Amino acid sequence: MPTSTTLTHDALFYNSDQDLVTALVPFVREGLERGDAVTAAVTRSNIALLCDALGADATAVSFIDRDEWYKRPASTVAGWQRLLAGAIERGHRYMRLIGEVGFGADERHPTWTRYEAALNQVFAQAPAWIVCPYDTRALPAALLGDARRTHPTVMAHPNRRDSDSYLPAEQFLRTVPEPMPTVAGPPAITMELKDDVAVARHSLATLMAAYGWSGLHRGDDLMLAMSEIAANSIRHGHEPRYLRIWVDGRRITCEVGDSGPGPEDPLLGYRPPNQALAGGRGLWIAQQLCDALAIDQRGATTVVRFAVTLHDDSRQ
Numbered sequence: 163m164p165t166s167t168t169l170t171h172d173a174l175f176y177n178s179d180q181d182l183v184t185a186l187v188p189f190v191r192e193g194l195e196r197g198d199a200v201t202a203a204v205t206r207s208n209i210a211l212l213c214d215a216l217g218a219d220a221t222a223v224s225f226i227d228r229d230e231w232y233k234r235p236a237s238t239v240a241g242w243q244r245l246l247a248g249a250i251e252r253g254h255r256y257m258r259l260i261g262e263v264g265f266g267a268d269e270r271h272p273t274w275t276r277y278e279a280a281l282n283q284v285f286a287q288a289p290a291w292i293v294c295p296y297d298t299r300a301l302p303a304a305l306l307g308d309a310r311r312t313h314p315t316v317m318a319h320p321n322r323r324d325s326d327s328y329l330p331a332e333q334f335l336r337t338v339p340e341p342m343p344t345v346a347g348p349p350a351i352t353m354e355l356k357d358d359v360a361v362a363r364h365s366l367a368t369l370m371a372a373y374g375w376s377g378l379h380r381g382d383d384l385m386l387a388m389s390e391i392a393a394n395s396i397r398h399g400h401e402p403r404y405l406r407i408w409v410d411g412r413r414i415t416c417e418v419g420d421s422g423p424g425p426e427d428p429l430l431g432y433r434p435p436n437q438a439l440a441g442g443r444g445l446w447i448a449q450q451l452c453d454a455l456a457i458d459q460r461g462a463t464t465v466v467r468f469a470v471t472l473h474d475d476s477r478q
Contacts, residue, residue, distance in 0.1 A: 167256070170291040171282055172322065173313035175306065177298045182208060183215045185317055186260060189293060193258040194222050199249035202260035203231040204295065232264035235277035236449035239284055239432060246288055255289060262295045271305050272338055273454070278312035279334040280432035293317055308338070335428035340456040343469040345408040345415050355403035355418065359392045362405050366416075369407060375472055378412070383451040384470040388416050390444035391466050395420045399464060413453075415469040424457060424464035431455070 176182045186202075190212070193200045202212060203226040213220040224245075232238055242259065249257045265274045278294065285292070296309050310316065310327045311334060329337065351365055366388055370376055388405075395403050399420030406417040427433075431445040448468060449455055455468040 167289045169282065169285045169288050170315065171285075171313050172291070172293045172315045172317040173309045173325070174293050174295045174317040175298050175309075176295055179211055182295060183211060186212060186293070186295070187215050189258065189260075189317075190216060190223060191219060193256075193291075194219060196256065197254065199245075199252070199254040199257040200224070200260075201226065201245055201257070203228045204260060204262040205229075208262065208295070228262050228264050232274070234450060234452070235273065235280070236431060236446060238277065239280070240434065240450060242285070243434060246285075246290060250289075257288075257290045259290060259292045260295065261292055262297075265301070265305060268302075269341060271302075271308075272341055275305065275308045275312060276335055276338055276340060277432070278309070279329070279331045279338075280429055281331075282312070282314065283331040283429055284433050332428055339458075341454075342456045342458055342467050343415050343454040345417075345467075346410060347408070349406040349417075350409045351405070351407040353405050355392055355395060355405045355420075357396055359389050359396065362392045363389055365405070366407065366414075369409070370414075370472075373409065375412065378472040378474055380470055380472050384414055384416075384472070387448040387451040387455075387468055387470065388418075390448045391416070391418045391468065394418075394444045395422070395466075398422055412472040413469055414472065415467065417465060417467040419460075419463050419465045421462050422464050424459055 174185055176185065190200055200222065201224040202209070204212070205228055209225045209227070213225070216223065231241065246257055263274050263278065265271050281292065294309070294313065296306055298306060310325045311329045313325055314328045315322050316325050351369060353362070353365060355362060363385060366385060367376070370378070370381055375381060392405065395418050399422030401421065403418070403420040408415040425445070431449040435443040435446050451470070452468040453470055455466070458465045458467070
């Protein structure tokens with residue numbers, strides 16, 4: 163078993179409940195015996211399965227419903243970061259994490275596969291061992307193949323082995339692009355983006371008011387995300403700049419484009435910003451707020467497209 167104070171990141175492929183229990187119960191119990199903090203973000207059915215198999219030891223494990231945990235990659239990264247910091251504050255020297263990613267619909271598979279790759283760099287120096295279970299009964303072959311490219315090692319009880327197709331995070335992220343949020347029809351708003359975010363904010367607020375959506379849940383998230391992306395374009399990009407906004411139901415998609423080179427670091431937006439360094443904070447914030455966000459280079463134009471679905475809290 164690894165004892166390094168840097169990250170260990172395993173993929174675990176299982177095709178039965180017994181496979182999962184056989185691999186994870188020793189992993190959890192060994193961690194508890196060592197005094198490690200142990201957290202498992204897995205499906206509800208697997209929470210029940212592991213609790214039953216662990217017996218009294220289950221009370222020492224923090225269980226999280228994975229459907230509540232895997233909302234957006236950046237917010238999940240921030241969540242792991244908080245849990246790790248909390249474990250260290252409580253006196254734990256090491257943390258064991260079980261993360262069964264909720265990949266969702268097919269179009270979200272690249273998004274969460276990229277997240278898996280990013281973990282290798284974001285938590286490279288973390289005293290943590292992450293095991294990511296993959297249910298081979300339910301997940302498509304292509305996604306399982308990508309798991310071998312995003313995890314340096316594979317857990318196969320009772321042994322572990324190096325993955326024969328692993329790619330470093332930067333290489334994988336450049337190989338597998340983030341899918342652009344889809345849009346239909348012409349934009350509701352097309353405007354030149356000058357040197358003042360306030361004009362763009364006013365245009366978005368006017369659009370939401372025209373549809374009767376002022377005050378809807380997540381409207382503030384969209385406004386903040388748009389403001390951060392537009393400010394980034396003004397700060398780092400070059401004219402001409404533009405803002406386009408599409409409306410599809412209550413899903414609002416924004417696109418900011420400029421003639422700048424775009425970010426060089428493919429991990430920007432995944433890695434929490436370093437307080438000592440300039441840059442990266444705006445994209446990090448937007449990644450945590452948006453339902454989808456992608457960056458594309460179209461010739462000399464850098465395009466950032468992002469989407470948020472508004473909700474009416476009174477109807478929930």
